[in-house]
Amino acid sequence: MSDCIFCKIATGKIPSQKVYEDAEILAFRDLIPQAPTHILVIPKAHIASSAAEITAETAPIVGRIFAVIAQLAREQKLESYRIVNNCGEDAGQTVRHLHFHLLGGISLGAMLTGIQE
Numbered sequence: 123m124s125d126c127i128f129c130k131i132a133t134g135k136i137p138s139q140k141v142y143e144d145a146e147i148l149a150f151r152d153l154i155p156q157a158p159t160h161i162l163v164i165p166k167a168h169i170a171s172s173a174a175e176i177t178a179e180t181a182p183i184v185g186r187i188f189a190v191i192a193q194l195a196r197e198q199k200l201e202s203y204r205i206v207n208n209c210g211e212d213a214g215q216t217v218r219h220l221h222f223h224l225l226g227g228i229s230l231g232a233m234l235t236g237i238q239e
């Protein structure tokens with residue numbers, strides 16, 4: 123999608139700090155990190171604007187994204203971490219290109235769950 127910021131990152135039109143890349147998946151550091159390790163993992167293709175659009179056809183790449191996340195977590199020496207997907211505006215989604223946050227390197231507690239304590 124021409125006006126999608128993550129499509130532009132995927133094609134290199136917007137620079138990013140890449141930590142993993144293959145033919146289908148890109149992982150890069152979040153611009154405004156909310157933890158010492160804050161990585162975004164995306165399918166390079168704009169296969170879904172949010173997790174709500176995942177289908178049986180696109181589910182396999184989501185599985186591969188989770189395998190990449192597990193590999194990145196090992197490489198980053200994260201013993202504990204959180205995988206976040208904000209699905210929809212009220213859940214905090216700001217970029218409408220499917221993406222998963224990998225957060226770690228600090229005791230996360232209840233932060234980012236959206237639950238007010």
Ligand code: 5GP
Nearest residue numbers: 127138150151152153154208214215216217
């Ligand atoms: P969301 O709020 O949609 O779940 O997550 C979008 C994330 O993308 C946010 O954490 C935000 O900081 C990050 N982000 C937005 N624009 C850019 C950008 O141009 N570069 C990078 N690296 N991250 C971005």
Ligand code: ZN
Nearest residue numbers: 126129168219
């Ligand atoms: Zn996109």
